[in-house]
Every structure is written in C-alpha cells, then in structure tokens.
Amino acid sequence: MTVTSKAIDFSEFDLVIIGGGCAGLSLTLALLQYNYAGKVLVIERREQYEHDRTWSGWFSQSDLALLTNLSMQTFPGWSISDARHCYCHTSTSHPYYSISSEHFYSYAIQKIHASSNVQLLTGAALSVNDLSAITHSHIIDTVGLGIEITRPRYGLWQSFVGVMVSSSSVLFDVNTQSHATLMSDMSQDENGFYFTYIIPQNPHQALVEVTYFTSKSLTRDYLTERSTHAAQRLVQTKITPSLNDITITAIEYGHLPMWDVVSHQTPRSQTHHHITLAGNISGALRSSSGYGFATIQRWANQTGKALSHTDKLSTKPLLHTRHYSRWVQWMDNILLVVLVRYPKLSSTIFLRMANRLTGSEFAQFMSHRAPLRIWLKVIMAMPKWAFIKAVWWSWLD
Secondary structure, three states, X not given: OOOOOOOOOHHHOOEEEEOOOHHHHHHHHHHHHOOOOOOEEEEOOOOOOOOOOEEEEOOOOOOOOOXXXXXXXXXXXXXXXXXXXXXXEEOOOOOEEEEEHHHHHHHHHHHHHOOOOEEEEOOOOOOHHHHOOOOOOEEEEOOOOOOEXXXXXXXEEEEEEEEEEEEOOOOOOOOHHHEEEEEEEEEEEOOEEEXXXXXXXXXXXXXXXXXXXXXXXXXXXXXXXXXXXXXXXHHHHHOOOOHHXXXXXXXXXXXXXXXXXXXXXXXXXXXXXXEEEOXXXXXXXXXXXXXXXXXXXXXXXXXXXXXXXXXXXXXXXXXXXXXXXHHHHHHHHHHHHHHHHOHXXXXXXXXXXXXXXXXXXXXXXXOOOOOHHXXXXXXXXXXXXHHHHHHHHHHHO
C-alpha cells in the first residue's frame, strides 16, 4: 500500500530510513550493533522480501563486521576470458565472496524482530510531498525520492538479468564449484560490450548473467533471453541434458549507473535539505565496476557508530562521506571515456589487467585497496594511446 504522512505518526521516531534494501537494512544492523537508543522506522515499498539480488566482491573482515554468522559463498578462484584467452586467479587470502539477498534479508529481519526500538513497515511508500511533513525525525533516504539521474556523455549502464539454472545432474565437481567465472565470452555487439558471469551455487545449480556495459536501455525480456541462452550453453558443456532435467528461472535484474551519480542527478526541492542520501543514490557504486556492497557496509558501520554515540540526534543531514577518493574517481572516469570512445578495446583492457596482476593484487585493485605499485602495474598494462587521449578528452569536457 501507499502511505502518507497522515497515516504514520513520525514524531514517535528519532530516525526514519526510507528504503529497506541493502543500504537501509545494513544501517539498521549497525544501529542495533552499536545499541542505538532512539526509535527507528524503516519504510520499504515491497510487500514481502524475496531473493532478488546477489552481492559479490572481495570483502575484508571489517567489511563483514555487521554480518557475523551470515551464510555466504567463498570462491578462492576466479577467471576472466574471451574466445582466445583465459586468465585464472587464485587467492586464499583475498577470496571472492557471494551473498544471497535471501540470506541477507532473513538475517536482517530476524535482528529487527528481536529489537524493541526498530519497526520495519513493508508494503509502504512515501511521496516527495510526505518528506516535508517529517520535521522531528532525521531522514536517511536510500532510494532518492524526487531525484532523477541523467547519464553523462561518458557514462554507461551495467545491465543484466540473472537466471538460476538447476539440473538433477551434477554440473560442478569439487574444483569447479569453488571457481567463479567473472567475465567469460567477452565480446561486442550493436548493444555494447558484454560478458557472461557464472556463480556456482551447489553441484546442481548456478547463477548465470549476461551483463552489458551499454549506453542503451535494454529490456528485461532481451536480457532474460540472453542469460537463458548462456545458461543452456553452460549445461550443454557439462552434461547431455533432457528437457525435463533443467529448470531456468529469472531471479534478479540490474540496471546500474557506471558514473558519478552525485554529480549527475536532479536535486530535490530546497525544503528537503534535512535529508541524508545513502546507498547507490549517494554514489556507493564504483563507476568502473558496479561493485558497491562493501562500500555500503563500511558506510553503514561508520554511520551507525556515529549516530549511536550522539546524545541528541539533530534533524540536520549528516555530512556526506566520500565513498571513493578523487584519484579513484578520476581514474574510473578515464576508463569510462576509453570504454565509450573505444568499445572494441573493452576485452583487451580487462584481459591485460588480469594477465598483469596476481590473484591477491587483482582482488586489492577491484576492492579499491590497492597500493600505488599495483596501480602502476595496471596503468602500464593498458593501451597507452587510448588512455592518453582519454585524459585529453576528459579535460576538454
């Protein structure tokens, strides 16, 4: 249902979190972790939670501090390939993690239900006008009510539909079950650069996503068809299936901005300056990769701790935490300029990076924890003239 300010007595709450997705629930977990004394209301549009996301990346133990005992998959090995080259990485010290939203949602909701000062309201949505009525509570908006994002000239969408393919036959043995295929079959078509992402779930099941880096708004039906065909090809390479042996179900959809969204969004009315933006709408996704889960966890931990140590919560917005350094943002923007102007170099760029770095170095670079020496290795591996020209074009714009 849609609720308005008249339907909720916001004065009962010290903190209102708009959006009960990754950022909203992560902040809630942090508030519970640090024993926040105020009353919290989390407003979520969905009637009920279902598995609709998979968050993956190279997480440190501090990134997972709010998720103790949460079930997740660990992959010590991963690969990047096209039709001619394949580079495999292994790192037991920096494994690749995958977290199912089903487990994350259940974990967070269980914590909320055990709390006496947090209320989760599902099946509800606020309008932009409702924001003005919340004057006695601090508001953290993770969905961006009333804000529109425009794609810049050197920005791309990362678009995909993930399908779950299941078979009664064994698809993965002990070795391949612990290996994540991050980018395979990299290629280019009229819609942009694309690759296939494969995450084994168990010996009989895998998440398969054909992912596009594109300037177009590709439809869910098209993306579902592409991922379904990729899942069928995967099964055919593993077994000789019968039609009754396979099920393929679309479970998640992504249309993620690959640019600095904070600099390219339509601001809200000036009467809404008391609201803090958080999550993807605040720039938590890294422009070059679309990874954001670890960044959101760090933000939630820091924000939850700060709020819990404040005697009286002001209705003024929190100071915006810069998610990525200016250096990282600038370098990511240069990469996007190259991907937009030289799309045929996309496969070359990712293959060269995978070839030049070790598994641990690759993990550190992708999780923006790389020291200067790793940055230099990546820079030296790139096609020089394309990146030099990209620097020039970025200055001209």
